[in-house]
Amino acid sequence: MKNLTALAAAATMAFAFSAPAVADDHVAKSPEVVETNAKGQATKVRIEGKVYDVCMKNDQDGCINPRAAGLKWGNRPLSYWPGKPASEM
Template sequence: MTLSAAGLGLAIGLSVPAAAQTKDYQAKSPEVVERNAQGKAIKVKVGETVYDVCMSEKQDHCINPRAAGLNWGDRPLGYWPGNRS
């Protein structure tokens, strides 16, 4: 019985993330809250939370500009730039 209960618990645990991913989900669009002197967004609001935008002088505890819906900043690589094995 214990093995069956553990197996059932595992099956339910693995199915929950798949059930939570629906095609109807739409991420909330960031809203620019504050801009610097050059006009670049430095704070954005997503939902009820305000995030600092990562800049060259701020790289910790901030949101990537592209992740914030801005058209500047680093782009994720589609490959690993290290040595191939």
């Protein structure tokens, strides 16, 4: 019985100490706006020392989604799978 209690305590401790390492990856980014357009929307942001172009309506390649950059506008990720992949339609 002592072995089972010790094993349960060790498993709990291992989980308790490993959980924060996983959570650190999901920390919200705080962007620094480097450049804006005529409407005042950020077109370039600096995150962790690197500058990224922000995706706009006419510029979709080689850029970061505004919400992924920590801005409060842009497309939101779906919380569900909408159906079949395009390759099966």
